[in-house]
Amino acid sequence: xxxxxxxxxxxxxxxxxxxxxxxxxxxxxxxxxxxxxxxxxxxxxxxxxxxxxxxxxxxxxxxxxxxxxxxxxxxxxxxxxxxxxxxxxxxxxxxxxxxxxxxxxxxxxxxxxxx
Amino acid sequence: xxxxxxxxxxxxxxxxxxxxxxxxxxxxxxxxxxxxxxxxxxxxxxxxxxxxxxxxxxxxxxxxxxxxxxxxxxxxxxxxxxxxxxxxxxxxxxxxxxxxxxxxxxxxxxxxxxx
Numbered sequence: 739x740x741x742x743x744x745x746x747x748x749x750x751x752x753x754x755x756x757x758x759x760x761x762x763x764x765x766x767x768x769x770x771x772x773x774x775x776x777x778x779x780x781x782x783x784x785x786x787x788x789x790x791x792x793x794x795x796x797x798x799x800x801x802x803x804x805x806x807x808x809x810x811x812x813x814x815x816x817x818x819x820x821x822x823x824x825x826x827x828x829x830x831x832x833x834x835x836x837x838x839x840x841x842x843x844x845x846x847x848x849x850x851x852x853x
Numbered sequence: 854x855x856x857x858x859x860x861x862x863x864x865x866x867x868x869x870x871x872x873x874x875x876x877x878x879x880x881x882x883x884x885x886x887x888x889x890x891x892x893x894x895x896x897x898x899x900x901x902x903x904x905x906x907x908x909x910x911x912x913x914x915x916x917x918x919x920x921x922x923x924x925x926x927x928x929x930x931x932x933x934x935x936x937x938x939x940x941x942x943x944x945x946x947x948x949x950x951x952x953x954x955x956x957x958x959x960x961x962x963x964x965x966x967x968x
Contacts, residue, residue, distance in 0.1 A: 742896065771954060780857070780942060780958035781897070794955070829896055836953045839885065839904075844896025 740764075742845035744830050750851045751820055759815040759848045761830030767843070769836040770807055772815050775847075776826040784828075787813060788836045820852045856880050857945055859959035867967055872930040874962050876943035879924065883945040887956065888917060888928050891940045900941070901928070933966045940964075 743762040751757050763770050772784040783797040787807040798804075802820075807813040817824055827849050831842040858877045866872045876886075884905040889897035903910040903917045903926065910917050916929045930937055940963050944956040 769954060773958075778960065780859075780960045781944075781956070783947065783955050783957070786953060786955055788953070794953075797955075831896070831954070833954050839902060840954060841899040842889075842897075842954050842956075844898070846894060846896050 742830055742832055742843050744828075744845035744848050746848060747846065748849045748851075750853065752853055753822060754819055756816065756818045757820055757850065759817075759828050759830075759850070761813045761815070761845060763811065763813070763830070763832030764843055765811075767832035767834055768810070769833045769840075770813050771831045771833075771842065772805060772813070773829045773831065773844075774826040775829060781829065784815070786836075817850075820850075822852050825850055825852045855960075856883075857943060857957050857959040859941075859943060859962050861962050862960070863963045863965070865965045865967065866933050868935055869932045872928075872933045872937065872964055872966065874928040874930075874941050874943075874964065876926050876928075876959055877924060878926075878945060880945070880948060881921075881924065882948050885946055886917070886919065886926050887944045888915075889942045889944060889958075891942065891961070897942060930964075933964075935966050935968050938964055938966050 745760045770787040773781040786794040802818045805815045827847040829847045831844045833840040887902040888900040890900045891897040919926045940961045942961045944958045947955045
């Protein structure tokens, strides 16, 4: 696709439910990142995928959060037993190569609201 | 521990004037800085970056200045245009992140350019 695509754009769920957020990166981009932005805060790094390497999960806030990337392309972020503090905009980004100076291309995000 | 700080949540300027957005950081090991711009309901987009070996980088109307001794950088927009109205984030690579796009973001500054 032309850009990074994320779905759904909005998700409202009840506390305790599981949610899955999807990211379709730009074709050919080897690096994929998940960030989240809580209200009034900057973006917070969650997890990073590069090719077939094991993901860097160092930013995941708890073991309720997990992510996978199938076939080096589409990624799914799963949040189990959602809590109200999980409410945020979840942003996916991709880049051609994983280098410091490489631009990240972000999707429009998924607004998650946990009631 | 907020390693990248944008202490001004908002800024309002008149069209045609200069906009100056500020960012402070605490980690002297940071060696690369980036600015991203975000419109409502869209993902952030890369704007401009600077390496710590430079003190200035210019791209059209946008110039970033880096003062390493003060651990401070600023983004200048001249002349400001109404289309520049957005949230601006400064960011730096997470220490120990290696050659990746794992970033630490500031909280953002909302710029409003009035016609």
